[in-house]
Amino acid sequence: xxxxxxxxxRAAVIAALLLVxxxxxxxxxxxxxxxxxxxxxxxxxxxxxxxxxVRKKFTENFAVEVNYFIDKVSGASIDVLSQASVIKDERKxxxxxxxxxxxxxxxxxxxxxxVERDYISNTASFSLSQDMFGDLTTVTLGYAxxxxxxxxxxxxxxxxxxxxxxxxxxxxxxxxxxxxLTKNLIAGVNLNVIADSGYLANPYRxxxxxxxxxxxxxxxxxxxxxxxxxxxAVQVQAKYYLPYRAALxxxxxxxxxxxxxIGNTYELDYTHPIRNVWIFEGRxxxxxxxxxxxxxxxxxxxxxxxxxARDQNLAALDNTTIGGKITYAFLPDGWKxxxxxxxxxxxxxxxxxxxxxxxxxxxxxxxYQPGTEPLYQFNATVGQLFMxxxx
Amino acid sequence: xxxxxxxxxxxxxxxxxCGGIQPWVKPYxxxxxxxxxxxxxxxxxxxxxxxxIRESREGSRGATGGAGGGCGxx
Numbered sequence: 001x002x003x004x005x006x007x008x009x010r011a012a013v014i015a016a017l018l019l020v021x022x023x024x025x026x027x028x029x030x031x032x033x034x035x036x037x038x039x040x041x042x043x044x045x046x047x048x049x050x051x052x053x054v055r056k057k058f059t060e061n062f063a064v065e066v067n068y069f070i071d072k073v074s075g076a077s078i079d080v081l082s083q084a085s086v087i088k089d090e091r092k093x094x095x096x097x098x099x100x101x102x103x104x105x106x107x108x109x110x111x112x113x114x115v116e117r118d119y120i121s122n123t124a125s126f127s128l129s130q131d132m133f134g135d136l137t138t139v140t141l142g143y144a145x146x147x148x149x150x151x152x153x154x155x156x157x158x159x160x161x162x163x164x165x166x167x168x169x170x171x172x173x174x175x176x177x178x179x180x181l182t183k184n185l186i187a188g189v190n191l192n193v194i195a196d197s198g199y200l201a202n203p204y205r206x207x208x209x210x211x212x213x214x215x216x217x218x219x220x221x222x223x224x225x226x227x228x229x230x231x232x233a234v235q236v237q238a239k240y241y242l243p244y245r246a247a248l249x250x251x252x253x254x255x256x257x258x259x260x261x262i263g264n265t266y267e268l269d270y271t272h273p274i275r276n277v278w279i280f281e282g283r284x285x286x287x288x289x290x291x292x293x294x295x296x297x298x299x300x301x302x303x304x305x306x307x308x309a310r311d312q313n314l315a316a317l318d319n320t321t322i323g324g325k326i327t328y329a330f331l332p333d334g335w336k337x338x339x340x341x342x343x344x345x346x347x348x349x350x351x352x353x354x355x356x357x358x359x360x361x362x363x364x365x366x367x368y369q370p371g372t373e374p375l376y377q378f379n380a381t382v383g384q385l386f387m388x389x390x391x
Numbered sequence: 392x393x394x395x396x397x398x399x400x401x402x403x404x405x406x407x408x409c410g411g412i413q414p415w416v417k418p419y420x421x422x423x424x425x426x427x428x429x430x431x432x433x434x435x436x437x438x439x440x441x442x443x444i445r446e447s448r449e450g451s452r453g454a455t456g457g458a459g460g461g462c463g464x465x
Contacts, residue, residue, distance in 0.1 A: 036436045040444060051436050067436070134414025172453065178431070183420040186429065192453030233454035239431070241423040255451035263451035271428045279428060289450050313450050327433075346437055352448065382444055384437055 028063045028101050030339075031056050034388045038071075042350070042380025045075040051386075061102065067095040078312070078360055078376060088157040091116040104131040118151035118162050127174070138178040146170035152203040166199030184241040192233045201225035207310040209299040210370060218370040221302050223309050226294075231257035235265075247271040260293030261314065276332065281325040283348075288318040297358050298371040312376070315357035323348035323382075331389075339390045346384040353377045 036051035049071040057063040072090045097110035105128055112123040127142030148168040155161030176190040201223045211219040237251035248270055255263035269283040292314035294307035302308070325346040331338055358373040368374075416424075423429065432438045446452050 034434075034436055036440075038440055049440060051440075053436055069436075135418070136414050136416060174454070180416050180421070180424060183416050184423055186424060188431065190454040194453050231452060233451065235454040237431075239429055241426070241429060245426070245428070247426075247428045253451070253454055255453075257450070259450075261450040263449065265451065273428055287445070287449060287451070292450065313448060317449070319449070344434065344437070348441070350444075380444075382441070384440060386434070386437065388434070 028057055028060070028099055028106070029055070030390050031063075032388055032390045034386055036384065036386040038382070038384045040380060040382050043078060043352070043378040045073060047071055047073045061100060063099045065095075065097040065099070067093075067097075069093040069095075089116055089118075091119075104135070105129065117160050118153045120149040122147050123170075125172075136180040140174070140176045140178075142172075142174040144170075144172040144174075146172070148198070150199045150203070165203055168196060168198035168200055170194060170196045185238065187238040188236070190233075190235045190237075192231075194231050194233075196229040197227060200227060200229055201309070202311055205309075205311045207296070207299055207302070207308045208370070209302040209304065211302075216370065218298065219302070221308075223311065224303070224307050225309060226259070226307055229257060229259060231255065231261075245273060255289075259314070261289055261291070263287065263289035277329050279325075279327040279329075281327075283321070283323045283325075285321040285323075286318070287320075289316065291316040291356055295356075297356050310357075312354060312357045316355035317353060317357070318355070319350055319352045321348050321350045337391050341387065341389040343387050344385070346382075348382040350380045350382065351377070352380065 032053075032055050034051070034053040036049070036053070038047075038049040038051075040047040040049075049069065051067065051069040053065065053067040055063060055065040070090065070092050074088050091114060093112065093114040095110060095112045097108060100107045108125075108127045108129070110123075110125050112121075112125075114121040114123075123144055123146040125142065125144035127140060129138060129140040131138050146169065148170070149164060150166055150168060151162045151164040153160045154163050172192065172194045174190065174192045176188065178186065178188040180186050203222075205223055206220040207223055208218045208220050210217065213219075233253060233255045235251060235253040237249065239247055239249045241247055249268070251265075251267045253263075253265040255261070255265070265285065265287045267283065267285040269281065271279060271281045273279045292309060294305060295309045295311070295314040296304075297310060297315070299305075299308060323346065325344060327342050327344045329340060329342050331341045334340060354376040357376050358371070359376040360373070427433060442455050
């Protein structure tokens, strides 16, 4: 719950945008069904996710996709250690998508509903994808609108009392192009502008400020966020087919927003199949951002400025991911209505380093005066196991 | 006036591009690009989930996808 406010609205938008990217003009993808399980462990949190996806073409020009995702979170994050109760929460997300192909244009519309007891999010999205220049170029344009209802649980994890705090709206505009450069090389560029307004703070996180009246030397207070937020992200990527049968992908993303956060993401991915049975994939990713201009780990007094935040997502941070993925293809000759099937295991290890967010575990220990505690850092492991059948 | 001239020039460029550009990678040369290992994102749920994990712990968001399937192979 603590880490998940604001997050879910974003996730819904991202999921909507994913539909944009998974759409290919010219021909609709194969029918498929996926059963998915995931587990995240890190920073005191355990999150499990289960999902089912079914995609069906009713004609060569018309397809429907439905997806149900449920995730359950439990544990005690660093925020919980300072103030809140035990975390135990569940989120259910339903997505429905329709796709229509006309000549070289694919139109996609989707609706996403995400519900947890203290956060309700609904997203509608539309995109179109067009092949042009002898199918060397694919251009995609997308729009998504999200409405969120933001609450706070004033009760306990087991007996919730929800205080609804406000609403937030998000508009996402995306444009992208994918370009065949040679018979071995394809490149892409994606632009995404997202504008939020309304209640944008995470009610479960607090600022802290110097307070000589407190035994600890500081006190906690509510965060105060601007009620608007606009971000721009641009990603460039390229994928190269190596002289033997393998692929190398490189990408870079630049991010900037009106809160002063600037982020840079670098990723490298290597994919290596063995016959038509196994696909091995390895990846490294590095991300770095500076802090938002109204963020501080410790304010000198309260209120020290109009807007105040101590959300770790807005701190200066970097993280490094090393991951691998193994896909095993079975039923090569099909079985009954199924053409083929795959089983995939994916695992990532992420190291998070915060550069100006201090570890509250040390709050109140005499050897650590407020603002001198060790910086927060943790490792997370993300595992996924899923089966896909194509029919 | 200048903006109008630029608009006309851009429109002419776009129109000439539509009529003049020939695919320099022929459809029969795209077998490698059609290989599943060349897809931007092979598994939609998995990709969305990893995006979700990252977005919930970073200040950045968006623009993480490939625009369309895009290999033009089919």
